[in-house]
Amino acid sequence: MTSDNPIRTRFSFAPPVDDALAWNLRLDVLAQAIEEAFPGAWTKAEGRLGPRPSEALSFEIQAVGDAWVEGTATSPIEGAGAVVVDATVQEASVFARWLRDSFIPSPDLIEFSSEFAMNRGDFSTWQLPRTGPAEDIVAALQAHIDAALRL
Template sequence: MSVPRNVRTTFGFYPPENNPAAWQADLETFRNALERAFPDGTLERRVDPLRGVDVLDFDIEVAPEIWITGTAAMPTPDYAYITLGNVTADEAATFAQWLRDSYVPSPAVVRFISSAAMTNGQETPSPLPATGDSSEIEAALRAHLTAAGIE
């Protein structure tokens, strides 16, 4: 049995294309949710110099001794995205399960894509599995990377 490579990449999470307001999100509610779920995290609001919109940078411990860094941008009520930088599929899966099961209003409203796949020409986010634990989400993230020729 071979062990999958632990490729580090950026994963982005998005609401459904046909319903960008599905998350019913803004930076303040997202910040509050992160503070409750990950009390030891560091959260910092700033203005993105490239886009001129407010974003929330975060550094949180999603599992014992597993820290991830991300940015959330929710500049208007009908648009949102969250990126996790320099993460493996298993690290991203742990966060994605929290996002899907504890933050968004429905488990069927999260899509994802990786920067590694985008570099290879893939531009359309895939739906996150609506059910299952983090290992099932990890399998979907790894399949995504494999399909893009990354893993």
């Protein structure tokens, strides 16, 4: 159910809860990969972020048309993850597809959720489609938002 006024939210992408170290994420490698994959991308190592020991990387990529999306990736001791901030499903899908197809060791290692769903009481994670074009990822992200709207 897309609309003329799409919902903007924070989408989080992470390895499966039962295999939190599956990505083997190194933020310096992620920064280099983002800069190579997205012309004009900006990355910055942030050092420690939050109350637990973790390293962080801020980034900004061009997503759809003239839209740019900001994000953060963390590599805490017990796992890793990446977040895109204030993004539509179309904008978030650009990063998610690149993450799935070009960076993460296996496409079945990406789960996602959104701040929008969590704010409505849904703390479940959804599996990113393992294959398929960007439209399949857009559809999965939109189905997630639509399910949260029904809560």
